[in-house]
């Protein structure tokens with residue numbers, strides 16, 4: 001599979017802050033405090049909105065669909081793509097969380113969204129990792145050698161995402177917050193050994209302070225939107241559209257769906273989902289997208305029924321811009337060919353600031369891209385924002401110990417796990433948050449060189465869509481730093 005075929009590096013012009021300012025920021029923690037710690041029950045207001053981001057499909061200009069392989073142009077629209085947004089307000093402080101029905105909006109584009117929302121203390125723009133929407137990264141143009149992004153479309157997404165946030169702000173109303181979970185790992189298929197899944201759906205429910213009626217839901221579930229498969233040519237938001245529709249019908253309220261830890265590779269289940277007539281459904285069928293999405297909605301209803309009241313104020317936001325070293329040769333070639341456009345920097349190690357922007361990536365040097373990792377504390381609940389496809393092994397484990405014989409780095413230390421890092425049990429994890437840097441794989445599961453783990457005769461799929469074996473150590477270390485900063489503000 002060629003999904004998430006990446007990011008990385010290019011000479012494209014920077015839309016970020018000037019390079020000097022950016023280098024100062026690299027690796028620096030940005031921490032905001034909202035609401036004085038210890039002041040309980042600050043009034044919480046929440047508003048929802050969604051804005052259509054479906055591209056126009058015309059004869060004149062093909063829309064290249066992201067995921068699987070290049071050359072897949074859209075022939076029409078099955079269902080619209082949306083930017084779905086929730087805004088939270090406490091006192092004078094505002095947060096925005098947006099979910100896009102896209103493969104993965106890139107960090108420089110997220111910065112453009114934020115530039116329009118400077119009155120917010122934090123704006124999080126995540127993608128569902130939809131494989132049936134337009135290319136916004138570059139890897140899926142007419143051929144492997146051609147960029148698949150329509151820059152004007154990405155600009156439209158940036159503008160409409162900011163519009164969605166402003167509309168949600170118009171809809172603010174006082175609420176109580178509730179947190180619930182429900183688990184069903186049978187709704188996931190792990191296509192890479194070892195089989196490790198995050199089978200927990202996590203949910204926030206908001207109810208009106210006055211009327212106690214459900215006013216909105218935030219749902220996090222952990223599966224690649226791949227029910228339609230590689231042959232589909234109709235634009236669709238895949239199963240999350242069905243999940244959102246079913247929950248909106250049930251509760252009569254807006255719903256924002258976020259994708260969690262899906263690396264490694266977590267896909268919809270096989271031989272598991274049936275329609276109302278009892279017929280077994282499979283990949284490539286819109287009926288499968290609908291019925292699987294509705295099963296996920298059923299799981300969300302279980303989470304909703306188990307939800308307990310939580311305090312969501314005061315807030316602390318701890319976000320850091322970090323460098324990620326890129327050793328993936330495909331990404332380097334993508335940059336050389338202009339298929340991928342992303343600024344590259346000299347890499348000086350995880351503990352050093354990013355170096356100068358690189359005009360050309362020399363073969364002997366390791367280059368890096370800039371991305372962001374964040375942890376938010378909202379009263380009783382934590383939110384972890386990871387800029388790519390996290391392997392579920394890094395959520396609550398287990399990472400194989402000892403390492404599987406044949407792995408390339410069997411003595412690599414196990415990275416800090418999300419479950420162990422967070423001081424509380426109530427949390428959400430948004431993957432592809434503010435960026436899509438590809439797979440984030442435990443270093444000791446990296447396996448490019450023979451002999452291969454599990455006695456396999458060929459390497460498993462995964463490394464080809466990762467920046468490199470050092471991504472997880474660097475990123476999880478940075479996340480640990482964010483959590484520590486929250487505890488010692």
Ligand SMILES: [Zn+2]
Nearest residue numbers: 003004224389
């Ligand atoms: Zn993927």
